[in-house]
Amino acid sequence: MHELDRLVDKRTSELSEANLRLSLLAAALKAAANSISITDSKGTVVWTNPAFSALSGYSAEEALGTNRRVLKSGVHEDKFYKEMWAAISSGKTWRGEVINRRKDGSLTPEEMTITPVALQAVDITHFIEINQDISERKQAEQSLLDAEEKYRAIFEDAVVGIFQATPDGRLLDSNRAFATMLGYESPEQLLADESRNSLSHVMNASHRNEWISILEKQGVIRSTELEVPCKDGTRKWVLVNARAVRNLDGVVVKHEGTVEGITDRKAAQMQIKFLAYYDALT
Numbered sequence: 001m002h003e004l005d006r007l008v009d010k011r012t013s014e015l016s017e018a019n020l021r022l023s024l025l026a027a028a029l030k031a032a033a034n035s036i037s038i039t040d041s042k043g044t045v046v047w048t049n050p051a052f053s054a055l056s057g058y059s060a061e062e063a064l065g066t067n068r069r070v071l072k073s074g075v076h077e078d079k080f081y082k083e084m085w086a087a088i089s090s091g092k093t094w095r096g097e098v099i100n101r102r103k104d105g106s107l108t109p110e111e112m113t114i115t116p117v118a119l120q121a122v123d124i125t126h127f128i129e130i131n132q133d134i135s136e137r138k139q140a141e142q143s144l145l146d147a148e149e150k151y152r153a154i155f156e157d158a159v160v161g162i163f164q165a166t167p168d169g170r171l172l173d174s175n176r177a178f179a180t181m182l183g184y185e186s187p188e189q190l191l192a193d194e195s196r197n198s199l200s201h202v203m204n205a206s207h208r209n210e211w212i213s214i215l216e217k218q219g220v221i222r223s224t225e226l227e228v229p230c231k232d233g234t235r236k237w238v239l240v241n242a243r244a245v246r247n248l249d250g251v252v253v254k255h256e257g258t259v260e261g262i263t264d265r266k267a268a269q270m271q272i273k274f275l276a277y278y279d280a281l282t
Contacts, residue, residue, distance in 0.1 A: 029049050030049045030050060031049075032049055032051055033051060034051055034130050034131060034132045035048075035049070035051045035052040035054070035055040035056065035110075035129075035130065035131040035132070035133075036048070036049045036051065036052060036128065036129070036130050036131075037049075037052050037063070037068070037128075037129045037131075038126055038127070038128055038129075039067075039068055039126065039127050039129065040125065040126055040127075041123075041124055041125055041126065041127070042067070043067045043068045043069065043127070044065060044066070044067055044068075045063045045064055045065065045066055045067070045068060046064065046126070047064075048060050048063050048064070052131075055102075055108065055110070055131060055133055056071060056100070056102055056103060057102040057103030057104055058070075058103050062103075068129070071100040071101055071102075072100070072101065073099045073100055073101040073107050074101070075099045075107065076098065076099065084096070084114070088114050088115075088116050088124075088127060089116075089124070091116050091118075091124065092116070093113065093114065093115045093116070094112075094113070094114045095111075095112070095113045095114075096111075096112060097109060097110070097111055097112070097134070098110055098112045098131075100131070108133055108135055109133075109134050109135055109138045110131045110132060110133055110134060111131070111132045111134050112129065112130070112131050112132075113129070113130045114127050114128070114129045114130075115127065115128045115129075115130075155173075155175050156175050156176060157175075158175055158177055158258075159177055160177055160258050160259065160260050161174070161175060161177045161178025161179075161181050161238070161258065161259035161260070161261075162174070162175040162177070162178060162256070162257070162258055162259070163175075163178050163256065163257060163259060164254055164255070164256040165254060165255045165256070166254055166255075167212065167215075167216075167244075167252050167253070167254065167255060168212075169208060169212075169255075171190070171191055172254060173187070173191075174187040174190050174191060175187060178190070178259055181230075181236065181238070181259065181261050182228065182229075182230050182231055182236075183230040183231035183232050183234075184231055193231070207226075211224075211242075215242065215243070215244040215252065215255055216244065216252060219243060219244045220241075220242070220243045220244070221240065221241065221242045221243075221257070222241050223239060223240075223241060224239070224240045224241075224242075225237060225238070225239055225240075225262065225266075226238055226240055236261060236263045237261070237262045237263045237265075237266040238259045238260060238261055238262060238263075239259070239260045239261075239262045240257055240258070240259050240260075241257050241258050242255050242256065242257030242258075243255070243256060243257060
């Protein structure tokens with residue numbers, strides 16, 4: 001009898017611990033910040049957490065017994081859902097981005113993970129779906145894209161030349177005005193010309209080293225006049241403003257700047273000097 005009591009107490013303790021773990025798991029799922037729903041093998045909702053209601057707009061009572069298709073937005077093609085269903089039906093976890101429709105009709109971009117579960121260890125009986133609202137991330141990505149497009153439009157349409165180069169002087173990017181200034185039909189043509197796409201072809205070694213040193217120490221170079229070679233062998237005077245671009249560690253990763261053609265101005269200055277000297281002599 002004593003041994004039986006011991007076994008009963010042990011079993012009772014084990015059951016109590018198991019129930020405690022289940023209660024803890026249930027509490028954790030309910031408290032999760034991400035939307036969690038469980039469906040049967042046909043997609044019928046059998047359980048949701050509060051975050052699901054907050055994201056979808058459907059209360060637990062409204063969601064239970066309905067099919068997950070109620071959240072379909074109509075944005076994705078049938079192929080999208082067929083590939084998703086093929087993956088999870090074969091026992092694989094599916095991860096991706098999806099646009100779902102809330103109860104009020106609004107659309108939300110979500111990051112979704114669907115994991116198949118086989119309670120009988122043979123056939124899939126349920127699917128666990130975890131969704132995270134990524135609206136803010138998508139807005140941030142769009143804002144960044146808009147900013148990049150705006151910058152690119154300014155870069156490409158600017159009337160002054162604009163360039164980006166590595167710290168050692170190799171050209172990384174050029175706008176059309178800079179390429180045209182050097183006699184090229186396009187920035188692509190300039191960047192493809194290995195004989196011209198480096199600052200080593202624009203200034204001598206001492207000037208180039210001085211340029212790099214100033215940018216490293218001071219970060220900017222303002223109103224520097226240079227005589228640069230063009231594609232056809234002629235030379236032009238330009239006015240350059242440049243700055244060093246640093247990464248988060250403070251290391252210079254590239255140089256960028258503007259280039260303005262001043263050949264006509266330099267010619268006028270030289271003419272004035274010549275006339276002044278000539279008049280002085282006469």
